Amino acid sequence: MAGDGVTRAFVTGISGQDGTILAGVLAAEGVEVHGLVRSAEEADSHRQHLPAGVVLHEGELTDRARIAELVDAVSPDEIYNLAGISSVAYSWEHPALTGEVSGLAPVGVFEAAARLQERTGRTVRVLQASSAEIFGRPERSPQDEGTPIRPISPYGAAKAYAHQMAGIFRDRGLHVATCILYNHESPLRPTTFVTRKITAAAARIALEGGGVLTLGSTDVRRDWGWAPDYVDAMTRALRHPTADDFVVATGRTHSVAEFVEAAMVHAGVTDWESHVETDQAFVRPADAAEQSGDATKARELLGWVPTVSFEELVGRMVDHDVALLRDAR
Structure with missing residues (x-):
């Protein structure tokens, strides 16, 4: 000290x-x-x-x-x-x-x-x-x-x-x-990050009854x-x-499309696919198709384990963005 x-x-x-x-x-x-x-x-x-x-x-x-x-x-x-x-x-x-x-x-x-x-x-x-x-x-x-x-x-x-x-x-x-x-991820992410862009859009589409979310590749899989x-x-x-x-890492992967689906469904948007568009301008020049981490060492030496599931993570972010929009009205 x-x-x-x-x-x-x-x-x-x-x-x-x-x-x-x-x-x-x-x-x-x-x-x-x-x-x-x-x-x-x-x-x-x-x-x-x-x-x-x-x-x-x-x-x-x-x-x-x-x-x-x-x-x-x-x-x-x-x-x-x-x-x-x-x-x-x-x-x-x-x-x-x-x-x-x-x-x-x-x-x-x-x-x-x-x-x-x-x-x-x-x-x-x-x-x-x-x-x-x-x-x-x-x-x-x-x-x-x-x-x-x-x-x-x-x-x-x-x-x-x-x-x-x-x-x-x-x-x-x-x-x-x-x-x-x-x-x-967390609600502290700015909307320049794809995850917060998704949850903010899900909240907006749910509350406004319409709108479009434009993304790059939705097949990329990440360990969130x-x-x-x-x-x-x-x-x-x-x-x-x-x-x-x-x-x-959590050791579990989900695609961007799965993130979108989880966010939209949590927000109450059932026809979510009709609200999603793809734009090649958002596709990165090079990207790993999938990233998944093995945190065995952190678990065994640090006693660390993730406590929040993918579904709960997405839900918390969507709830935050819904509350933000409602408070702004």
Whole structure:
């Protein structure tokens, strides 16, 4: 712990879905939470979603000097690196930026943590949020920690670099764990994510009695879980006595079409197929047809298990979006 006896955490990406959930979890534990935001405007807009007492610091993840300055000043016991480009589609439009933000910038976080550990003589624990996209089109399913890394998108390549650098810093004595996260959702997802786009559309179509949901490929299959469960895995991985890599997944897959059906039916739209259209503009240049994770290691070493089923996850998101629309009327 920090010198004053209080556990102190520094969270990058605190304004995102996982960062917001994590801040609530840590604050409830009595942890002193510090978060990185890009600007004062972002801090002001997001503060209402965070627990009281969270301290926000301005800075760019790619500014290694600023990150080093903040880590040294905050002197955290725990660092959760959750920031980065969050969209595979966006990464195709901005591949170089994705490499800088999601690939190179995490190394700056590792460097800062290692220097703090060397300066203070105490263990600094780091969690790197990795991604199933590092596996690209995997040679086997489900994937585990030993599955070969061979990304097929700029997003996956950037995440793969940060993931492998985490292992290199681990070998140098930094306690850096990674969670290889499969798709995980909650009402905190913005509508730029296909899952929230679907649930928001289901709510709108149900309440308005009509409308259309336009998507890309609906055959793609993903392993979807509940975001708070995955944040729980992150804290368990970071605090495990031995830093390691952990796949975090449910082991069950569903297609985008199945997600749409579950959302529409839950909202009360029985003729859902008539409300769905396909547009090739939403189809990614390259995409794995199916991703499924084997979380045996997390279950056996961390005691982690997912607690929310696919059907319940979809239902919670739809209920949230229905309530939002009703409140807006």
